[in-house]
Amino acid sequence: MITGGAGFIGSHVIRLFVNKYPQYTIINLDALTYAGNLENLTDIDKQPNYRFAKANILDTEALEKVFDEYDVTDVIHLAAESHVDRSIVSPLDFVYTNIIGTVNLLNTARKKWKDDYSKHLFYHISTDEVYGSLGDTGFFTETTPYDPNSPYSASKASSDHFVRAYHETYHMQTIVSNCSNNYGPNHFPEKLVPLFINNIITHKPLPVYGDGLYTRDWLFVKDHALAIELIFSKGRSGETYNIGGFNEWRNIDLVKLLCSLMDQKLGREKGESEKLITYVKDRPGHDRRYAIDATKINKELGWKPSVTFEEGLSETIDWYLNNTEWLQHVTSGSYQNYYQSMYANR
Ligand code: NAD
Numbered sequence: 001m002i003t004g005g006a007g008f009i010g011s012h013v014i015r016l017f018v019n020k021y022p023q024y025t026i027i028n029l030d031a032l033t034y035a036g037n038l039e040n041l042t043d044i045d046k047q048p049n050y051r052f053a054k055a056n057i058l059d060t061e062a063l064e065k066v067f068d069e070y071d072v073t074d075v076i077h078l079a080a081e082s083h084v085d086r087s088i089v090s091p092l093d094f095v096y097t098n099i100i101g102t103v104n105l106l107n108t109a110r111k112k113w114k115d116d117y118s119k120h121l122f123y124h125i126s127t128d129e130v131y132g133s134l135g136d137t138g139f140f141t142e143t144t145p146y147d148p149n150s151p152y153s154a155s156k157a158s159s160d161h162f163v164r165a166y167h168e169t170y171h172m173q174t175i176v177s178n179c180s181n182n183y184g185p186n187h188f189p190e191k192l193v194p195l196f197i198n199n200i201i202t203h204k205p206l207p208v209y210g211d212g213l214y215t216r217d218w219l220f221v222k223d224h225a226l227a228i229e230l231i232f233s234k235g236r237s238g239e240t241y242n243i244g245g246f247n248e249w250r251n252i253d254l255v256k257l258l259c260s261l262m263d264q265k266l267g268r269e270k271g272e273s274e275k276l277i278t279y280v281k282d283r284p285g286h287d288r289r290y291a292i293d294a295t296k297i298n299k300e301l302g303w304k305p306s307v308t309f310e311e312g313l314s315e316t317i318d319w320y321l322n323n324t325e326w327l328q329h330v331t332s333g334s335y336q337n338y339y340q341s342m343y344a345n346r
């Protein structure tokens with residue numbers, strides 16, 4: 001069972017598993033919040049080994065029903081509230097889904113798997129943001145102390161601790177992986193890359209927070225999905241794996257690269273999209289720099305990113321330009337209210 005499979009990363013993980021493992025039944029459990037979109041899966045949803053279960057991870061009864069109906073053997077848990085800016089406005093939503101929802105899912109797995117934990121794996125997908133903020137140098141390793149700064153990262157940190165506690169206390173088999181910023185197709189246009197792609201297409205301002213010198217380590221979503229599959233099949237129980245792109249970009253440099261690639265692809269004059277860059281009020285508690293040391297997963301499991309940033313970004317832009325209907329669907333209705341409330345007074 002993969003939770004959050006209708007979301008950005010989850011949909012890529014579902015696609016990979018459905019195609020790679022015809023002998024497994026892959027259950028996509030998702031509540032379909034604003035971020036969940038079954039249109040992300042139209043290419044695989046008719047496959048005989050795919051099932052969709054609409055359920056909220058806060059709903060114990062619904063979870064137990066799905067575990068019983070499908071005899072769930074393993075869980076890859078991606079369902080979460082995932083956007084830092086939303087967590088600043090509504091922290092409790094993040095406490096409910098990310099902390100209580102995860103504990104609820106752990107409890108259900110514990111109850112259903114109690115006869116023999118050694119046959120089952122609970123694999124929790126987390127973020128590098130739990131480690132806090134780096135200065136100009138250094139990297140996050142698996143032993144970097146947790147130091148979360150946003151309600152989002154605090155809620156993910158808490159859920160990671162619960163997963164670890166269930167391993168130590170009940171001896172459930174668990175793994176946690178902490179990944180850097182993902183980008184790629186099917187990304188909801190509230191995060192930096194898809195928001196700016198959409199705004200460039202529609203000639204809207206590109207709202208760069210603060211001085212634009214914040215740094216993120218970017219990984220193509222399909223490479224994250226491959227890492228998840230590798231960790232699921234070969235990772236060691238009780239361990240944490242950091243996943244990263246070895247690919248640090250300051251926001252403003254990334255935005256300028258995006259503008260220049262999009263000018264070429266849209267046949268616009270060189271420099272046209274850069275004119276849309278607008279510096280706006282900073283995000284409170286904004287982490288200055290994230291960078292992952294992915295040596296462990298590289299040495300232990302042989303994983304490394306398969307595409308360069310330029311290749312991944314080019315594929316991403318092409319996907320958005322070829323999927324205007326998807327973009328129109330997700331940006332109509334409540335998205336307009338979100339955009340107004342988040343950016344109108346910035
Ligand atoms: P997303 O917001 O695109 O998708 C989240 C999915 O979870 C949606 O389909 C949504 O409907 C579902 N969901 C939300 N609340 C739910 C609930 N209460 N019950 C059931 N389903 C619910 O998120 P994403 O970017 O794909 O991230 C997936 C996971 O990966 C998250 O746990 C996130 O913390 C982690 N992560 C994300 C990134 C990133 O760059 N996006 C990086 C590292 C880790």
Ligand code: TYD
Pocket residue numbers: 084085181190191192193195207208209210214215216251283
């Ligand atoms: P985001 O995609 O929200 O990911 P995260 O906050 O989880 O790293 O943001 C990436 C970076 O881009 C982060 O430093 C905040 C910045 N940012 C902007 O400058 N403008 C925006 O409109 C958004 C959404 C993000």
